[in-house]
Amino acid sequence: MTRATARFRRTASALLAMTLAGVSLAAGLAVAPAAQADAVRDKEHWLAGSGITKAWEVSKGAGVKVAVIDSGVDAGHPDLKGVVTGGYDASGAGKPNGQKTLGIKPEHGTLVATMLAGRGHQPAKSSASPSPSPSTAGPDGMVGVAPEAEILSVSTWLGSENPAGKSDQDQIPEAVRWAVDNGARVINISLGSTTPQWPQSWDAAFLYAEQKDVVIVAAAGNRIGGNLQVGAPATIPGVLTVAGLDRKGVASVDSSSQGISIGVAAPAEKLLGGLPGGGYAEWAGTSGAAPIVAGVAALIRSKWPEMSAKQVINRIVSTAKDAGPSGKDPLYGFGVLNAEAALKASVTEAAVNPLGSISDWIRVHRRGNLATPAPLPTSDVASAVPTLPDPTVPAAKAPSQRDSAIGGAVVIGSAVLFLAIIAAAAFQLRRAARDPRMGREDPDTGVFDSVDSGGKRS
Template identity: 70%
Template sequence: MTRATARPGRTVSALMALAVAAGTFMAALTAAPAAQADSWRDKQYWLAESGITKAWEVSKGANVKIAVIDSGVDGTHPDLAGVLAGGSDMSGAGSPDGRLSIGAKPEHGTLVATLLAGRGHRPASAKASPSASPSASASASPSSSPGSDGLVGVAPEAQLLSVSTWLGSDNPGGKTDQEQIPEAVRWAVDNGARVINISLGSTSPEWPQSWDAAFLYAEQKDVVIVAAAGNRVGGNVQVGAPATIPGVLTVAGLSRRGTASIDSSSQGISIGVAAPAEDLVGGLPGGGYADWAGTSGATPIVAGVAALIRSEWPEMTAKQVINRIVSTARDAGVPGKDPLYGYGVLDAEAALKADVPETKVNPLGSMSDWIRVHRRGNAETSAASAAPAPSDVAPTLPEPTVPVAQAPSPLDGAVPALVVLGFGSLLLGIVGAAGFHLRRVLRNPPAATGPGDTGVLDTAGSRDRH
């Protein structure tokens, strides 16, 4: 795991710049009328290509709660009718139930929620019938429910908890990411979340020490946390926190061709699996739809698969759920685990159907072990002393700032060449200098050595004479 420490002045509290650091860059924002919603469903290529429609033959996520720690989820969106099972606001600036869209990217949470657990909806012109009931609509796949509009999420029978946070700009509620994120994680765990989706990230691999106990608490309560690796187009060449936290299932982004996305593919050793991150679609607050891209969208695809697994095997541990996802991924890039694809490309069908050996170890590490080694403290004590709003922990981050989003520099790919050229120039310089010195020595041979001489050329004396 990436080592992360909380040294003042080194940790960057950009931390949760929504769209900038972790995940969203919009191709279009369109408030599409209901009559056009089927065209949006047609764009959900990942349902078939990632094996999700086949995985639905086993599970659709029933009886699993997924917490969406984000900018708030608009439960009035037609595709989210009946999906929200509760929520809370951690910012001090949102609605008590976490459904008000807030922060620098207020639409972000609703986009994530529809991709994760959207249920589609019946068009207004459809006549009511037993087969058109909300429950039937919720469990139907796009191909088996003709006439059903809107988006279907990866886990369409799961329920969501909206945990709203104000991130990416100054919070009028006054609470920083140091306070909001650990409070959000603990609230989600205490309110029954079996999976937590964090489509947020930072430009730093380090996280504040105030987060330790909350993520340890989730680990000890057997909750799967899935986080976005971050986007190069948002300034993240390397994976940023919280996706660097041990035990978290970190998701990298794929292009439409299934290769590592240039824009949505931060790299790092903490990446667990890669999922589609380009040409995505999602719902907007107020009932519209949008084309979007980023690891913010890849993350709920993987979190949805985790919910499918937890629904089918309720007693399966979080370690086993994560192991099932990464061990069934299709290897990509260099053989074995690598910093672009992790263990490989998500294969939802295999994750639900393959015979996977049981494990007692999370392949992505343990927060408990990490704290014991790097914080030089006792993990049990750290968890016991954690409070929803830690006031006894000195701030370790500067005030949040939003880095400017920049496209990947053309120089990124040229670095190795520059290094080679630089080394070549240095080598030629050394060889040239040696040849010049040799010619000087041949023109001015040293005096014959006597019995007491060492026989070593006195180059310093030679330089003095010339």
């Protein structure tokens, strides 16, 4: 590895780590007491406000696996009993099942998971009673957007130096590929970077997810965390990027960033989520807006199991309530999430993903060249057999002889022009050396001082 390559890897890793802390934006992680139904459920304002309770009349996410690529999920939280059905550790520093909470914000993954698929729990006095089914969630605790969906916890170490030594560039593609191979129909990524670029090592994994028809939902990032503009992976074409709203339904000043890749906006302030160990916390940020949208994607995939990923995304963005400037804009994307409409409205089928295609992007910007695909999970972790062993990019058509001839003429013409420019520059330098009026170079600074017609410096 060259020093330049190593420096790039360190820089990319630091950028991602910085923004994980920014995306979570926990408001002091105000731990809530052991609450009764009205103390927790009443704080889940997004359930009614975003039309989710109405969408439950159609679907609650049964049969859909959603991968949470994050800091690990505590499956022992009372509201996640029976929810986490699998997992994997992509960091090398956690448990094989992905349920050890890691990194600088170990609570992050559990906050996300409870918002996405929490099922609540029965009060302690009824602990001897059978656990409630997802459709009759307990009266206490968090109920997620898709309370009948399953969670796959894929743990990563982000936000500080990984003791196992695996970088973000290695962990993210490995996490995405594992999630796809193990049945995830939706992937939630509530993390991001401060740069729109992503390492080429990510290309193959995100292309693999696209080719396997998986919906990827990502957080746009937060201004207060340093993300004035959307950063990767939320800039990857085809990813459903989620911006944040304040309690008035307006683009959040602190808890959102802006960018052309934003697809939809969802609540991002005064959120509530579960903490490892069984508690709750109030928090804010697009980290929490993303699982709201990912949950709606799970509701849709449960209702229409054969619906393609691009149609799921199209259904979400085309039913969103327009906000800001008319049409798609860099603050709200296509508009504000409307879960009821996404599940009930008649939507015209889209020919393509309205948020683009990573396949097309690779063909144009990488010239069809992919980085070495991320390694598949180790043999000791059960993995579904992929139907597409390696991502493929449609080959560009070979240039015709006419194209080659034109290209050769351009090269020759460019070479002649270059030589002419060099000759003219040499002439001007010789002239300057003979004529003091043309200027004189300072030996210390290397800057040319202008001189007036009398030969004096101006």
